[in-house]
Amino acid sequence: MSPRVTIVGGGVVGLAAALALNERGALVQVLERSSRLGEDACSWSAGGMLAPWCEGESAEPEVVEWGRQALDWWETRVGGVRRNGALVVAAPRDHPEIDRFAARTHNRRWVGEAEIAGLEPDLSPRFRKGLHFPDEGHLDPRRALVDLAERLAARGVAIHFGVDGRNGGAEKDDALLDCRGLAARDELSDLRGVRGEMLILRTKEIALSRPVRFLHPRIPLYVVPRDGGEFMIGATSIESASRAPITARSAMELLNAAYALHPAFGEAEIVEMRADVRPAFPDNLPRLVSQGRRMYLNGFYRHGFLLAPAFAERAAAAIFATEAIHEDHRERRRA
């Protein structure tokens, strides 16, 4: 029999899990507290980098391993996935930062001025030394969420908006998968918030084909190109669960760094400034926590889009295994 699963929370983690479960044959519904997709989700603020090897600079080796399957998973399910790699550069005075980055990462190659110009002509001749990560990619996270929701709808999976999943909404026999992000702190006591601030700029004066990380000892920055001449500029990482608007200082630092990467950003329109809070466990790794037929999938920190595929599949497998045991118990009781 197909298991029935109610998922609480319609951010990237909840939607990816809904799809992974439904693809295996589960009957799934998603309960989302806010009134529309992304309205109250950290996922709406993400850069959309699918960058396991770059993240290896500061993340545990597991992140690199789990993140490797992300590009294939997303590419077969949503539109707009780009497999153009990623570029890391620094101003000449900060070249030790690139050496440090290189020492902590794999699956990359050194590039000089001519190669940087070949990859990103608009950055020429500003940078003499960089790292190219050819197997990385990126997507527009908002488009990915919309595409996921449409794909789910086409498969008969309903997302019920305006429903607080803590107050019911699931059938008695449903397995429950809690993907509430930071809101699950009420039940996951070691979940914490890591504030991230970002900007979206628009300009036709510069074009980039891939995410560019601009290293700096104080304000490292990344720029992720999107359609329509838009660029996501991110992101701060502050030990705080405050979702208050971006501070003037953070906005100035991000803008200054963008301007230092390319002066054309000085004339760009500011389309959006935003702050959100990443849900994280103490080791900054995601967890699937089982409590009988209730499971929690959370703690995706900086890696919601990168690691949702691996963990959605893992959660789906765990739910099918648990439900098979329950079905077996039910059969024995009936016999």
Ligand SMILES: Cc1cc2nc3c(=O)[nH]c(=O)nc-3n(C[C@H](O)[C@H](O)[C@H](O)COP(=O)(O)OP(=O)(O)OC[C@H]3O[C@@H](n4cnc5c(N)ncnc54)[C@H](O)[C@@H]3O)c2cc1C
């Ligand atoms: C500035 C920034 C940049 C980032 N860049 C990247 C990146 O480039 N690549 C990457 O992989 N990751 C990135 N991340 C991290 C990523 O955004 C997060 O890891 C991810 O969004 C977490 O997803 P989630 O589904 O767990 O939580 P959320 O997206 O917060 O979703 C949780 C959902 O649960 C709902 N909810 C809460 N309570 C209830 C309830 N009681 N009932 C029903 N629904 C409820 C909420 O409304 C929300 O929609 C970035 C994050 C930030 C802030």
